[in-house]
Amino acid sequence: MRDQQLRAPRRRSVIRRGLNRRLPQPPANPPVNGWESRYRHYVITSDVLVTLLTCVGVGGLISVGGAALFKDLTLGFLTVITVICSLAMNRAWHPTVLGQGADEYVRLGRGMFSASVALGLAGLATGVVTARPWVFIVIPSAAVLALAFRYLLRQVLHRARYEGECLLPVMAAGNVDTVRDLIKRTKDAPHVGWRVDAICTVDGEGEAGMEVEGVSVVGTLDDLADHVRRGGYRIVAVTADSYWSPRRLQRLAWQLEGSGAEMVVAPMLMEVAGPRLHVSGVLGMPLLRVSAPVFTGMRRVxxxxxxxxxxxxxxxxxxxxxVLAAVAIAVDSRGGVFYTQRRVGKDGGEFTILKFRTMVRDADRLKQQLAAANEGAGVLFKMRKDPRITRVGSVLRRYSIDELPQLFNVLTGSMSLVGPRPPLPEESARYEEDVRRRLLVRPGLTGLWQVSGRSDLSWEEAVRLDLRYVEDWSLAMDAMILWKTFRAVLGGQGAY
Structure with missing residues (x-):
C-alpha cells in the first residue's frame, strides 16, 4: 500500500522531477527522505543565487565606477557572504520550517535584517560611506526577491503534495479519538506534508476491522518503537492517551534514537500555538508555558x-x-450604489459597514421569505443561488469586489485589514461564551476563514479559525493571510 502511495506520477516540471526522482523505499533504519534534502538544496541555491544576482544587478546600478570599482566589488562580495552567514545563523534553512507556515518567512526576514545591521555596523566602524546603498537598497531588494522565489518553490511543493507526492509517512500513536482527529486534519491539509500510514493504540485495536478512518492499526503502544523501525516512518505523532506518562515518553524518545524518525508530541491545548507557546526547564522538568494573548501594546499600534x-x-x-463597479451597479438595477448595514465590532460595539449593493432593493425584507432555504452554517444566512442577487452583484461577490468599500471602514478604525468577519447584531446575540472571543479584536476585511474556504466552511470550522486568529495573532500571520487572500479572491472559491 505504501509503495503505491509513494510512486510518483508523470513529472510536470524540472523541479518536480528533482524532488521526486528515486524516492527511497523505507529501509529498517531510514535516513531523511531524499526529496527533503533536495528541496532544502533548492531553497539554499535560490537564496544564494538571488543574493548574488541582486548584488551584481542592483549593486552595479548604484556603483560609482572608476577608481571605486575595487571597493564596490569588495562590498558586493562581503554582502553575499554576510547574507549567507546571517541566514545560516538564523536557521532560515532548517528542514522543519521549510514548505509551510509563516516561520519560514519570518526567519528569512530576520536573517536579511541581521545581515543589513551587520553590514551597516561594519561600514560605520570602518568609515566606508559607500556601504549605505548596499544596506538600504541591495539587501532589502534581495530579501524581496528571495521571498518571492521561496513562495514559488513552496507552491511547487504544495502542488506535489496535493497529488500525493513529497509526503512524510507518519505513525500515529494514542487514543482512537485523537488519532482520528489527526488523520482528518492531515487529509484536509495535505500541503502540510503529513500522511498517516499506520496507527498504534493501547490495545492494538481501532474502530472496526482494525482501522481508523481507513488507516490500519498495526500494533500496540508497547511495540511502537519496533513498528517504527520496521516500517520506516519519518514522523511519530504522539496524541493524547492515558497510557502516556513522562517516563514512557522519555523511554520512547530513547528507543527512537537512530531510527531516522522525528517524535512529535501534541500538547493537550485547544488551538494554541505559535508565539504563545514556550518550552523551558524548571526544577529539572520540561514545562510548556502558555502566555496570554496580546490585545494591546506596540504590536497592536x-x-x-x-x-x-x-x-x-x-x-x-x-x-x-x-468607479467602474459603481457605474455598473447603477446601470444594472434600481437602487443606491452602496449598501450600509449595522455590524458588531471590537468589544461588542456596533458600527456601520459599507459595501457595494449586490442585491435588489428590499432584500432584507425578502430574507424572511427565504428562511426555509437557508444553506448557511450556524447562525449565518447563506444561499448558493440567492434570487435577490443581481447580475452585476453575482460578479462582484464572486471576486469580493463588493467588499472593497470596507477599506473606508479600515481608514476610520472600525475595522482592520485582517481579522474575524464582523457579525450582524442578531448573530452575535446568539453567540456562545467561547464564540464571543471573536469580538476581542477588530473585525477584518479578510481573515483565516476567507483563505481557507470562505462560505464552504462549516460553522464550527469557521469559529475554530477565527478563534485561532484571536489567540495566536501576529504580524507575520497578517502578512500571510493578506498574501493568500489575493489567490482566494481570484479563484472565487467559496464565494456566494
Whole structure:
C-alpha cells in the first residue's frame, strides 16, 4: 500500500522531477527522505543565487565606477557572504520550517535584517560611506526577491503534495479519538506534508476491522518503537492517551534514537500555538508555558498604522475599479450604489459597514421569505443561488469586489485589514461564551476563514479559525493571510 502511495506520477516540471526522482523505499533504519534534502538544496541555491544576482544587478546600478570599482566589488562580495552567514545563523534553512507556515518567512526576514545591521555596523566602524546603498537598497531588494522565489518553490511543493507526492509517512500513536482527529486534519491539509500510514493504540485495536478512518492499526503502544523501525516512518505523532506518562515518553524518545524518525508530541491545548507557546526547564522538568494573548501594546499600534496605510494605498490603486463597479451597479438595477448595514465590532460595539449593493432593493425584507432555504452554517444566512442577487452583484461577490468599500471602514478604525468577519447584531446575540472571543479584536476585511474556504466552511470550522486568529495573532500571520487572500479572491472559491 505504501509503495503505491509513494510512486510518483508523470513529472510536470524540472523541479518536480528533482524532488521526486528515486524516492527511497523505507529501509529498517531510514535516513531523511531524499526529496527533503533536495528541496532544502533548492531553497539554499535560490537564496544564494538571488543574493548574488541582486548584488551584481542592483549593486552595479548604484556603483560609482572608476577608481571605486575595487571597493564596490569588495562590498558586493562581503554582502553575499554576510547574507549567507546571517541566514545560516538564523536557521532560515532548517528542514522543519521549510514548505509551510509563516516561520519560514519570518526567519528569512530576520536573517536579511541581521545581515543589513551587520553590514551597516561594519561600514560605520570602518568609515566606508559607500556601504549605505548596499544596506538600504541591495539587501532589502534581495530579501524581496528571495521571498518571492521561496513562495514559488513552496507552491511547487504544495502542488506535489496535493497529488500525493513529497509526503512524510507518519505513525500515529494514542487514543482512537485523537488519532482520528489527526488523520482528518492531515487529509484536509495535505500541503502540510503529513500522511498517516499506520496507527498504534493501547490495545492494538481501532474502530472496526482494525482501522481508523481507513488507516490500519498495526500494533500496540508497547511495540511502537519496533513498528517504527520496521516500517520506516519519518514522523511519530504522539496524541493524547492515558497510557502516556513522562517516563514512557522519555523511554520512547530513547528507543527512537537512530531510527531516522522525528517524535512529535501534541500538547493537550485547544488551538494554541505559535508565539504563545514556550518550552523551558524548571526544577529539572520540561514545562510548556502558555502566555496570554496580546490585545494591546506596540504590536497592536503597528498593526493599526499598517491597516490605515494599507487601506489608503489600496483605495488609491483600486479607485478605477471602484468607479467602474459603481457605474455598473447603477446601470444594472434600481437602487443606491452602496449598501450600509449595522455590524458588531471590537468589544461588542456596533458600527456601520459599507459595501457595494449586490442585491435588489428590499432584500432584507425578502430574507424572511427565504428562511426555509437557508444553506448557511450556524447562525449565518447563506444561499448558493440567492434570487435577490443581481447580475452585476453575482460578479462582484464572486471576486469580493463588493467588499472593497470596507477599506473606508479600515481608514476610520472600525475595522482592520485582517481579522474575524464582523457579525450582524442578531448573530452575535446568539453567540456562545467561547464564540464571543471573536469580538476581542477588530473585525477584518479578510481573515483565516476567507483563505481557507470562505462560505464552504462549516460553522464550527469557521469559529475554530477565527478563534485561532484571536489567540495566536501576529504580524507575520497578517502578512500571510493578506498574501493568500489575493489567490482566494481570484479563484472565487467559496464565494456566494
Amino acid at each position: 503597528v498593526k493599526g498604522v499598517m491597516d490605515r496605510v494599507g487601506a489608503l494605498v489600496l483605495i488609491t490603486l483600486s479607485l478605477p475599479l471602484l
